[in-house]
Amino acid sequence: MLLRLRVSLPDRPGGLGQVAKALGALGADILQVTVLEREAGRAVDDFTVTWPGLADATEARERMSAVPGVRVEGVWATRDAPGSAPDYDLLMHVAAEPARGYATLVDALPALCGAEWSVAVADGAVRHASLAAPAEFDLPEPPPRAITMDAEELRLMLLPVVAAGLHVVVARAEGPVFHRAEVERAARIVDVVSRMAARVQTGSSPAENGLGARDEARR
Template sequence: MVLRVRVSLPDRPGALGQVARAFGVLGADILQVTVLEREAGRAMDDFTVSWPGGFSPEELRERLSVVPGVRVDGAWPTREVPGSSPDYDLIGHVVTDADRAFVTLVDAVPDLVGAQWAVAVDSGTGAVVHGSWQAPGVEDMPDLTPLRPAAFSEGSLHLLSLPVRPAGLHVVVARTEGPPFHQVELDKVQRVVEIVALLVSTSSVA
């Protein structure tokens, strides 16, 4: 299986190597590393790893936490394909078929940030206009549509909500496993949503 593992570690020479060695000892192959932040002498990285399945994600988390100075904030399954460019693929599909732009966006956006599902919500009524195939059967989400792009949690459900004002929609992205969304993930989805909205508006003018 492929997992994403969020690790907080000391921002000093050799610390990343220690974490990499710990993954190797556990039989995990590192496929990709994404730096989320570096501040106050610590770094936070997301590791995408190929995991043979000898341990559960929780066991992997516990075993990595024994490395001095390392804290594991989450380990969860992901459908990411390291080395691929799902954001570019998404934009390419939108350019090809602008009429289905927001359907395409909702179906594709969870894989951009290691999330499980997404929906497009009508900003006026709160009704779900379209949901990705993993989305639960939710009829409306009126409390998940803040006026500005936001990352927040409802219990163990972690959410991104981004208004798409020209279309009268909110795009809501959900992570049901793993840690809350990081600001870097919110910024990434916001940029993609803005590009899709711009492409749609340009297409309608043309």
């Protein structure tokens, strides 16, 4: 099972090695480590690991929480294969076909952000939707900047695209709230995609505007 563990640990020499040793002793194979923050004497890291057998997120959390000085902030299944470059792949697809920029963006964001689904909402309607996304989404008060929030059992990231009159929503059902490093990364990607998509001339057909058959049916 491919899991992501978000761990807060003492930011001192050997701290990362202690966590890696503990994971190895539990039979986990570390595939990738991403440092999200380092401040106030602690670090927050995301570990992408393969977990042996049928161990689930709850068991992984319980075992890692027993390591002295370690706080487990979240454990959830991930589809983000280490060694891949999904952000670069996304931008290459958008550069090749900028007219479908927002549809491509929404399809790619769940894997990029370790989330379940994503939608782009405008004027109260879902304009683009990834797999597993709801057909309708009641957007809270549209924020002027990228923010995170909780809604029922979902962790949400809201990313405004002012130039296009859109708000991109990314939803995570498992795991912790989106870290500010994740929000900043997603916001930069959205900004680049919006600049590429802005080159498309106005007044084009739905297909040229990035609306596929599924998107057009939602309108």
